[in-house]
Amino acid sequence: MPPSALFFRYLPFLAVLLTATGADALEPAAIEKLLQQEIIGPQLSMEEVQAFTESRVPPMPKATSVEQWEAFADQARADALANIVYRGDAQAWRDAPAKVEWLETIDGGEGYRIKKLRYEALPGLWIPGLLYEPTNLKGKVPAVMNVNGHDRTHGKANRSKQTRCINLAKRGMLALNLEWVGMGQLRGPGFNHYSMNQLDLCGASGLAPHYLAMKRALDLLLEHEHADPQRVAVAGLSGGGWQTITISALDTRVTLSNPVAGYSGFRTRARYLKDLGDSEQTPNDLATVVDYTHLTAMRAPRPTLLTFNQTDQCCFAAPHALPPLLEAAEPVFQLYGKPAALRSHINYDPGTHNFEIDNRQAFYRMLGDFFYTGDKGYSAEEIPCEQELKSDEELMVAMPEQNADFHSLALALAEKLPLQPALPADAAAAKKWRAKRSQTLAQVVHYQKLVCIPMAGDSQQVEGVAVKHWRLKVGDAWTVPAVEFAPANATRTTIVVNDNGRTAAAETVAALLKKGSRVLAVDPFFFGESKIASHDFLFAMLAAAVGERPLGIQASQLAAIARWQQQLHGDQPLDLRAEGPRSSVFALVAAALEAEGIDSLTAVDAYGSLKEVLEQDKNVSQAPELFCFGLLKEFDLVQIAGLTAPRKVTFEQPSDRLKQETAPLAKFYQTLGAPHVPAP
Known part of the structure; x- marks a missing residue:
């Protein structure tokens, strides 16, 4: 084989190698420091939720x-x-x-x-x-x-x-x-x-x-x-x-x-x-x-x-x-x-x-x-x-x-819920089911299709990776902090959310960078830097009292950010990665309702069922978004994941309960002609 042919044969591998060099050099400790950099400060989320709730009280x-x-x-x-x-x-x-x-x-x-x-x-x-x-x-x-x-x-x-x-x-x-x-x-x-x-x-x-x-x-x-x-x-x-x-x-x-x-x-x-x-x-x-x-x-x-x-x-x-x-x-x-x-x-x-x-x-x-x-x-x-x-x-x-x-x-x-647990048995029925049930899910969580307007903050090159700190204005009410890590020649984008906030995702960001992915670490409503400074869950309840749902706010923010990233990066795949049982729930909702912007979802340490929230006797002070009115009456997590199919939903570190609950989901993917085992 002539040398020129060898060069072109191995060119893709060379590109990956060159892309990975800077990303490989960026260690989790350095990433963590970048994730910890303040973007919106400790008071803005509280000021926004105060204005949000106050403005919705009827005169x-x-x-x-x-x-x-x-x-x-x-x-x-x-x-x-x-x-x-x-x-x-x-x-x-x-x-x-x-x-x-x-x-x-x-x-x-x-x-x-x-x-x-x-x-x-x-x-x-x-x-x-x-x-x-x-x-x-x-x-x-x-x-x-x-x-x-x-x-x-x-x-x-x-x-x-x-x-x-x-x-x-x-x-x-x-x-x-x-x-x-x-x-x-x-x-x-x-x-x-x-x-x-x-x-x-x-x-x-x-x-x-x-x-x-x-x-x-x-x-x-x-x-x-x-x-x-x-x-x-x-x-x-x-x-x-x-x-x-x-x-x-x-x-x-x-x-x-x-x-x-x-x-x-x-x-x-x-x-x-x-x-x-x-x-x-x-x-x-x-x-x-x-x-x-x-x-x-x-x-x-x-x-x-x-x-x-x-x-x-x-x-x-x-x-x-x-x-x-x-x-x-x-x-x-x-x-x-x-x-x-x-x-x-x-x-x-x-x-x-x-x-x-x-x-x-x-x-x-x-x-x-x-x-x-x-x-x-x-x-x-x-x-x-x-x-x-x-x-x-x-x-x-x-x-x-x-x-x-x-x-x-x-x-x-909960014993008799959700009221419609079965997933469709054929592809034609699945299409109608998805259209109807997506509307129901949007109504239950009070989902809104919001616009994300980015406002760039600090920007720097670190070990060949472009790092940007973003203030993302989502809709009229919310400012969401995010940190972007963009290696040269990135081939896809991954949005990462974590129950403990973006600062807990350093290891994940490092691993994704090594795979050539652009990474956007985000703190949606109530999490990380977006945590409300005082009386946090009480404000989340107040948001529900004025007619909104914390779960819907989180999912709407995430979906808006995904659409913004899709507009920036054209036809590159966009993956969503949620780490923790709470983040996994709002990420599942976002993935189900944002079919264009989100190509796949990976959920780590997710609940197998919303019924676990009740079985573990959780209360609203511990996870306010999970107590979305009527959610379990209409959906458990397997049905929400089903709305995302045939796009892939993958559960990492699945519990035995999750494997049991998602067993029908694997069959559903098969029905849609897109074989996939969600909880391997």
Whole structure:
């Protein structure tokens, strides 16, 4: 063979060798330093998510008449109940019969007794309660439902709450004292409030158990022969304040409401981080219907006392939480000609997070003004009752050995999910399936086709590799940091994401460079440098509350970046590599929905099923994007991967569970005429 022929024969190998020389010299330690270089800084992601969530909160409607306002309020109330509270399987819970069991009666103190009871909020989920009942009841009397906040140790036996209930009973009122899920007798991991999002993943409202616990309690209270339906009040502190405004705004049977240090508007929360609140305070999509400013105004014209504490060390301090609520609600009460029905009380002594005597007496005054109008014998002074307070044990209510909770409910729902598990059996059916189910996936994750506008930062040559630090403006809201490593004559591009951020991907970048790939290491929403500086998962929940999905944000960002890279590098293949179980999920979604820009996906250490999230009892504080509402109802990971086929999805380091779950996927590739074993 002539020398010239030998030269051309080995030219491709020579090109690869020359390409690899610089990349081979770039060691992981040097790559890690380049990946660690700051691009967007520690505050930008937080500033962007604050602006993003704040801008999506609906404003108050401009109503100029009672009729206009009531048209809005009635529709908002109906929409909130139908589309937020009772979403999915929660409708069946609402419509199911619920049991009430009255148990022992114990002596209270002078003038009242305490009746123990338990009732089902939904089938199999029992709530303990105490009815403080006056001993000499005649005719109809006010009925007051008392809800409590985050007192995990004492729950319903909280001394301040006992004092309030005793005082109400001594004044001749029925006082129902409820336990709250996660507190007192109901404390336990299955009732962790951040676990309610497990229900969301299954397509059932995690808010529903909270709401049904209140609704059923109100039902049984009003069934009391002496309960006056015209004089029904609800009061509570902190999480009890949230419960109070929620049930009082959405259930018009509540005629007087006193939420104490329990909530603020979503715009306020975006700026005052202590207010961000637990899962029940920020349920999926609530702010697409109403904000807490609306809920406050929806109390009109019914008597409402907003109580806040001046120097509240917990949350919802009066100076920032109260004014926006009054600004929203006062004009509506004015429309009804009932400005005096909306009142506020600010506590200065002690001024901290409390429902102590000053706040309680403000509540008693409110009850006197509206439930005992003209009764000169009524006094708002607290009746001393310290000697009548009882221990937690004395107020313990017998409960069934087995009681449902968020976790057990989610596991039960997951058994039948997803609803359409089968992959198509032939290529023609697969085409139709892919078109239809891709639309469904996009709707579930709230996917958006965003534009990526690159803004180059630092650029340098390191060992023959061009290294660029990019600020990628994705859509109108997000700036995504990325580091590009481009060896000369690169033949393909690989986008890398990692659960621990791009700085954890140095070994991967080095290996890909040696293969002649251009590498773009990216930190999408919530990961790496894009991690929110403070209260991170609470902001992720707030994003879901205003109608978006963290999972959809991540997938949309990744897909936009892939399209940008494809435009730059023409027909070169673009691979996506996700390292870690969380990154693998949003990468799977991106690959499924971006058929043009992403040619293949490699997922490392991926879950075998979304059900593992439930089986491992994960909660939203640990991985907020995984609790995308209704995702498991429609898809498990194998179905999402199926939407990517015939493009290759490969799982590295697969668990036995993953191999088992993806077995149908290998057959599906065969059906499409593209043989591939996803989990070798």
